[in-house]
Amino acid sequence: MKQLFIERLGHRGEGVSRDGDRRVFVPYALAGETVAAEIAGDHACLLEIIEPSPDRIAPICPCYTHCGGCAVQALASEAYAQWKRGLVEAALRNAGLSLDLGPLVDAHGAGRRRATFHARMDRGRARVGFMAARSHEIIEIDACPLLAPELAGALSAARALAQILAARGKPLDLWFTATLDGMDVDLRGAGPLEEHETGALIAAAERHDLARLSNHGRLVTLRRPPMIAVGAARVPLPPGAFLQATQAGEAAIAARVVEAATGARRVADLFCGVGAFALRLAENARVAAYDSAADAVEAMMAGARGATGLRPLEGAARDLFTRPLTAQELAPFDVVVFDPPRAGALAQAKELAQSKVNTVIAVSCSAQSFARDASILLSGGYSARNLTPIDQFRFSPHVEIVAVFSRETARGGAKRRLLG
Incomplete structure (x- = not known):
């Protein structure tokens, strides 16, 4: 364990410090803080905040520092805006x-209207969530405060869909998009589906009221054509299509x-x-x-x-x-x-x-x-x-x-x- 002074926030939202001549990155540490950390190579695991930054605030999510989805959640809004603008500068x-x-x-706004959840299979059980920072380890979560209300049921649906395919043992990505007609989901990583898997996925889509379910862009079931509003137009969304x-x-x-x-x-x-x-x-x-x-x-x-x-x-x-x-x-x-x-x-x-x-x-x-x-x-x-x-x-x-x-x-x- 070493005591480090955090000089600044880096472009990935990690605290940047020095250990002798070596630059060290400390996730979840803030500029101006003195911390205790365990160093491994050019990265360190934050163990204790000895002297906190005056800009440190309470995070909004209990999964912060575990889930890798958020890099900087404990930074006061004004300092956060300065850091983010500074990335462009x-x-x-x-x-x-x-x-x-x-x-x-x-x-x-109201939150993210699209999200990709990851699933890994552990002895027949699907573990679903986001990955830990700089890791492929899955952090299972029940909710995410950054998601739009239209994705409130996304994690429950993701777990149900992934569990149906758990016996394959393959890692999955589940792309969820909120549309005017409900959640649109595209599965990635499963490969071609067996007939019994298709049937079970269709039933799960019914239970979770999905608008559409696709597998690698190929339709599994369509309950309602998922549409989005763009200006005066209503656009039919292709599976897995890019949106802001x-x-x-x-x-x-x-x-x-x-x-x-x-x-x-x-x-x-x-x-x-x-x-x-x-x-x-x-x-x-x-x-x-x-x-x-x-x-x-x-x-x-x-x-x-x-x-x-x-x-x-x-x-x-x-x-x-x-x-x-x-x-x-x-x-x-x-x-x-x-x-x-x-x-x-x-x-x-x-x-x-x-x-x-x-x-x-x-x-x-x-x-x-x-x-x-x-x-x-x-x-x-x-x-x-x-x-x-x-x-x-x-x-x-x-x-x-x-x-x-x-x-x-x-x-x-x-x-x-x-x-x-």
Whole structure:
């Protein structure tokens, strides 16, 4: 056991200390604290808080420090917001960028509308919950205070479904999504189902009032088509489809995207998913939307067909990592929105930097890949404004970013600012 002083919170929400010349990460410790910890390599297990931070508060969940779902739950709100906003500041600084960053926007709302539970089989019994921090150990939980009310029955349903497949001995992931029509569930890891398993799963879906149950995206039972609301549209959700984690998060991001596109006549929405932005943008502009997931694009178009008052919306399946829209293909658009996965949009950012598009709206779930893509756009002559960090993953190190890049501002004299 060693006594350590915590210098700061790291980018994963762990306390950062020093043991001689070695940097040590201490989960659940806060900046400014003196703690007793057991060191193993470059990580340590927190044993005792000797001198607590004045910013330490009581956590809201009894599973905190056991379940790995939350990294920073014992930090007072103001200090928490500073830390989370600082994650974006640090990523920009590390990329050599000095850009104005707005305050953190709280977009937790009613809670997470999607969650992935993990199941591991122990002598015929399914253990269901979340994984411990930096571990594959399952921490069984009965409830999670971060989930939206529509997922209140999710853990009970997850245990029932996993228990039916416990005899296989395979680890499972159970993807739950709250929809307008109830919970939508996609099982991952089971493989092809036997007839008796299918029957038992259908019965469990009935007992737990699931809207739909799928296995690796293949339908097991459909009781009600799961729909989500996107602007004026109702969109049929593909199994396991990507959604922003909270409804409040989607609304906060979309509001900024729509505002930045005000006055646009033609808009391209890249990495469009099921149309969280495209369907809203189509209320005022002609939109062309692209995503590699063909089922997501089809769902977006189905939502558009059922909505009234939309301008023309075109959708196409296209892998923008290997086939980004070229600068020539981007020429007809006065606004482009892109919201890539965590890896960012390296190839597409390079094409945008060579294009003459007036306004590019970047949405990102990774501060590091955002900083890289932003640097490419800035080097291509864009200037940045309205950088906003958005927190829909409360108590975690994940943060969303929305930013507007403009050639018009650049022509007006605003310059890229580099550190050093």
